[in-house]
Amino acid sequence: DADADEDADADADAKPGMLFIRLQLLAPSPHYRASSRExxxxxxxxxxxxxxxxxxxxxxxxxxxxxxxxxxxxxxxxxxxxxxxxxxxxxxxxxxxxxxxxxxxxxxxxxxxxxxxxxxxxxxxxxxxxxxxxxxxxxxxxxxxDKDPAKSERGDEEVKTASMIANMWESLPTHEDLRRYYASEHRAYRDFQDKSLVQQSRRALLHGVWKPQWEGTCRLRPASARSVGSAADWPERYVILQGKALLWWHSESSLDAGDAPMGSLFLQGHAGVSPPSPTELAELKTAGSQGIADALDLALVVFGKEGHLALSRSRTAAPMLRQAMLCSSTGATRDLLGKIESAAQKDS
Structure with a gap:
């Protein structure tokens, strides 16, 4: 009996395991319309x-x-x-x-x-x-x-020419290639239109709530860094000038989400613009050699008091701060410069 039990256990161990899977096919609704991506x-x-x-x-x-x-x-x-x-x-x-x-x-x-x-x-x-x-x-x-090496090289050139002609012929588009290309262009155009609508609504909301004199994307130099190496490494921030306050966020989406500004300068008292420091000048020159054309013309250094007016009402005197920034174009730099000078001279 013991031998029979051992044989039964051995047979049970020898049997492979079994896994039961139940599959169900879910057919889509007949009224469902597939998107272009699908x-x-x-x-x-x-x-x-x-x-x-x-x-x-x-x-x-x-x-x-x-x-x-x-x-x-x-x-x-x-x-x-x-x-x-x-x-x-x-x-x-x-x-x-x-x-x-x-x-x-x-x-x-x-x-x-x-x-x-x-x-x-x-x-x-x-x-x-x-x-x-x-x-x-x-x-x-x-x-x-002939086995002449020169003629052999000419034969290789003929083979390369034939391959080039064959590749040129194979690279001609078929109807399916054209359909995919036009579908890709249509998606890109549609995404551009959607992005334009989002930007227009964002701009309307921004001007309706904040009423800024200037808004745009700039590269801001980290205030705590002694040397960054190049102005091309300055992080991009979304900057607005509201009244006498210069505020910046991490991005436009951060402003839309209602996040607090990452930093601010209050243009009151002794405030305005100044030339870049030697360290900032070296970083701007390095950025010019790395592909950012006219980096010196795009640079702007603003100094003023720390904090927004609503954040510094309880202070008797706010410390003076300076912030170096790199605008996206010379026109944006001139526009922001004029707005800052106008805001700094209002109470002078």
Missing amino acids: KEAIHAVNSIVYERSKQLASKSTKKEQANGIANLWGIRDTVLTVQHVLGSILDQIERFISLCRWSHPQKSAHAMYLYVVAYLVLVLIPTRYVVVAVIWVQFAAPILK
Whole structure:
């Protein structure tokens, strides 16, 4: 009995575990309309399945091709192969149509040049001579083949030229390529329109609530840093000038979310603009060498009292602070400079 129990335990241990899975297909609503991104995702999946099926079709062995039963069972692969061949033929036709319709002007111009040259050759030289020359070249090329390295290099150049022509032909767009391109351009244009509407609503809200004299994006030098290295590394901040207060946030979205400003300067008393310090001047010159053109003309250094008026009412005297900033354009720099000077001179 003990041996029988041990055998039963061994059989139980030898049996593999079982996992039961219940699947349910949720069909979409017939009134649901797929978005453009979902349609593009479907096209992407279809292209992946197309490439995968083409790879599977190319792996068929000669033995399977010679066996009639295997060919009968592999009729799906045969249908896919025929489908791929027809698709390739249609792609070549669509590329020729794109070439004739000047979808790529530069390549169409090259094709037109070759067409004119071929036309002149056929007009000036009898066709029979052209046919004989082509056939003679095909027969004479293997006979006249030489192992000269210079000629070998010329042959490599001919192969490169043929590859270049083939690549140029394959790069011509098909109807599917044009459809994807126009769909991408449509999405970019739609996103631009949506962003413009958001910016317009944000600007209306900003001017309706804050009523700033100036607003824009600037690069602000960290006040606690001794040396940053380059003004191009200054972080971007969203700056507004409201009355006599210069306020800045981390971004426009931070202002929309109602976050408190990251910093502020109050233009009261001895306040205004000053030239950059030697350290700031060196950082601006470094930024100019890194691609920010006219960095010195875009720079602006503002000094005033710490804190906004509402934050500093309880103080008898606020410490003086200075803030170096880099505007986005010379026009924005001149505009902000005039607004700051006007705000600083109101109580003088």
